[in-house]
Amino acid sequence: MSDEFILVTPELDVPPPFDWTADQIFDIHERAKLAFNTVEFLRANGLDDVEIKEADRKDARAVFMGSPAVPPESINTPAKALILSALLNEYDLDV
Numbered sequence: 001m002s003d004e005f006i007l008v009t010p011e012l013d014v015p016p017p018f019d020w021t022a023d024q025i026f027d028i029h030e031r032a033k034l035a036f037n038t039v040e041f042l043r044a045n046g047l048d049d050v051e052i053k054e055a056d057r058k059d060a061r062a063v064f065m066g067s068p069a070v071p072p073e074s075i076n077t078p079a080k081a082l083i084l085s086a087l088l089n090e091y092d093l094d095v
Helices: 020-046 054-064 078-094
Strands: none
Touching: 020 078, 054 078
8 A cells, every 4th residue: 555645635626516605504504404303303212224215315305406496395205304404414514
């Protein structure tokens, strides 16, 4: 294994891959956090394991990307809430 590293410099002037205002981004992030916290509360109080289906992934990704075809209100299942939260957390870490 090599001890070489690759220096990566982020380009901060590249816009996010969606067309939302800062307020909309904050709103969806807060909604996702509340939904995720609700799922975690339900899990702690006996909710069975959440089965994640491909349709859940598709809807969560569409909301994350700002698709007009899938409104934020469609995040209405525990699986979708978990996926959207993971996407937002990953985006937060990348940016």
